[in-house]
Amino acid sequence: MVGGEMVGGSGRVLVMDDEELIREVCVELLTDLGYDVESVDDGRVMLDSYRKALLEGRPYDLVIMDLTIPGGMGGREAMAALLKIDPKARGIVCSGYSNDPVMADFKTYGFQGNCTKPFQFAALSQIVKEVIS
Numbered sequence: 001m002v003g004g005e006m007v008g009g010s011g012r013v014l015v016m017d018d019e020e021l022i023r024e025v026c027v028e029l030l031t032d033l034g035y036d037v038e039s040v041d042d043g044r045v046m047l048d049s050y051r052k053a054l055l056e057g058r059p060y061d062l063v064i065m066d067l068t069i070p071g072g073m074g075g076r077e078a079m080a081a082l083l084k085i086d087p088k089a090r091g092i093v094c095s096g097y098s099n100d101p102v103m104a105d106f107k108t109y110g111f112q113g114n115c116t117k118p119f120q121f122a123a124l125s126q127i128v129k130e131v132i133s
Helices: 018-032 043-055 075-085 120-131
Strands: 011-015 036-040 063-064 089-097 113-116
Touching: 011 018, 018 036, 018 113, 018 120, 036 043, 036 113, 043 075, 063 075, 063 120, 075 089, 089 120, 113 120
Parallel strands: 011 036, 011 063, 063 089, 089 113
Antiparallel strands: none
């Protein structure tokens, strides 16, 4: 991804992160860029929300998942479970631990993209648009 320009798009995005501030910032940023965004704090809640949206005929186009959720279900486990519900599900894994094997080899774990924390918002906006498109 070249350049630092914010790019907008459209689609339904679910953000999963245990940190409330990160969820709020992601929801605000992506909403401002044109996305319909909801957020949850754990993988199990994400799976319930995803399942419900599918049943209602309003599936998510993308789930952005924190790799590590202390005391909860993180991105690696959540993505594996999500793909059993919807083999076409698209996910982006995020982490502050850039040396984690999931971050380095995200496609092996079922993700379509990755982004490191702290977020570079332009890079996040570009990867979201790229994965949804």
